[in-house]
Amino acid sequence: MQITPEERDAVYKTIFSRRDVRREFKPDAIPNDVLERVLLAAHHAPSVGFMQPWDFILVTKPESKAQIKHGFLQAHAEAAERFEGERKEQYKSLKLEGIEEAPLGICVTCDRSRTGPVVLGRTAKPEMDLFSSVCAVQNLWLAARAENLGVGWVSIVHDKVIRDTLNIPESIDIIAYLCVGYVEAFHDTPDLERAGWLPRRDASSAIHYEFWPEPKSQ
Template sequence: MPLPPDFTDDFRAGLVALLRWRRDVRRFERTALPEGTLERLLELACIAPSVGLSQPWRFVVVESAERRAAVRDSFERCNAEALACFSGERAALYARLKLAGLNEAPCQFAVFADRTTEQGHGLGRKTMPATIDYSAVMAVHTLWLAARAEGIGMGWVSILDAAEMAKILDTPPEWTLIGYFCLGYASEEHDVPTLEREGWEQRRRPVVIKR
């Protein structure tokens, strides 16, 4: 039986720094990532835990200029609809926020969860089928940390219509959109979330209930 790694105090301190510096990046340089970087990061994402070892994540790398333009159009429409839901100072603040790096990010991909996968033989998801989606989110987070550890930024674009995205990316109907992501080198670095810096929201202490 192999021995577990000896995780030192320095390693643990580095891990905390990684978690703190993992930001939702919206401002990217246009510099391309080194060849093979995305493929390697996707491999690391697949180390993530998944219910029943189902590995339900499906990655769609978007390289087509036409498809990227369609994604931007979808974002613009959804963003305008979201803005209309706010009023007053909140609307003005929302309008100032940069909520996507779709014009600059050199690498873009979508993550889907295949809820119909037979891998894992249904273990662990009969009573909680949403664990398939949660598993795909774990893969996203694993990739996010791996990218940040290499100085690469990642941004989650959630202001999109899922049904429209399925058409744009021509994905199977049984795949459920988890998110659309931008990847590249950040043009600025912060250890505080953008929404906190802009005054949209403040980070709060965890809610813990003891029974």
Template sequence: MDLYEAIKRRRDVRSFYKGGEISDDVLAKILMAGHLAPSVGFSQPWNFIIVRDMEKRRKIKELAMKEREKFREELSEDRKKIFDNVKIEAVLDTPVNIAVTCDPTRFGPHVLGRRTIPETCQYSSVLAVENMWLAATSEGIGMGWLSFFMEEDVKKILEIPNHVKLVAYLTLGPAEIPERPELEIFGWGKRMKLSEVVNEESWGKPARRELVEKLEKVRI
């Protein structure tokens, strides 16, 4: 699978896992892909916590279910009907969960490039997540990003130090990766046109007509 194909096929997978394990060889390749991500000031702020313990995972799932209900109560009745069909997590359905963190003190306090935009520490860990996602896709491994929890609750379960940020909680397993995003399949939303999100020179200024034509036609 080439790079563009991996980008096109990458999905946030929650519903299409087919059972089975991830070999240590494949897991190591996915983690190395994350570790090779770019980072501001070459700070490499990430740690990858592999979570297999079912008791910890059940606690995290319980947190997610509570937050799901809170979110559901905020929706209109029409949106509730759609949301009731949406699966938000696969914590217990997958052989491996991985927490990705960001340590802002690593190689600090003077990290090159981070003085004016300290958030680039977390952005760096997010880039590691995307690298992992593309690598997993190329290996036939589905990945889902769980965000229905309060960060501090999961940090306690995983014994993450106070100064370290929890950036992502991921679920991974062999999967039939769907052709379209799950939220599009369930009718929650649809992908915007590329030409709708490209500006030139300043916010809100449309791209040149010649470029818009290319944006409308481009396929990868």
């Protein structure tokens, strides 16, 4: 199957316009057919040994969101204490989640025992199943953007909070909690770049040929 130039350009547009959304969620419900397409795209992520270790828990109950938001606030306060001075105040001023604003939460998990103890491709690098589940997150994120849905990854929350709230067994790894919904607008630049937290690194600085580069002399 050949990709046309128009289809290629649409893929790149989706990649470059993807944002980590924390604000401006609209309360509009996501139509079932749209959600099914997004989850099917996530399910078609690459996976080591074709083990497909992911599951997706859809969260809509306000009481569940409230518990996760409470966990975020606790972890956020803990994190703030790890910064100092102006950086600490800037961190505290940032909007870093949309747990209760987004109409849908999606928890992505990884069942590392899904196809047994020995998995093709995981023998030398056992964490490949975790990486596979992250690929599912990326597929979901890009598919959502193609559907004009915003997605925000909430990483400032302890696993135990999500595990207890969503009744996830200890044997299952928690990969991501995502806030999903339509938004008022997508910004041209990422929130943290726009807020002056960090600039985008130039792509050329991340590309090396043949070997890891020697450190520059001072």
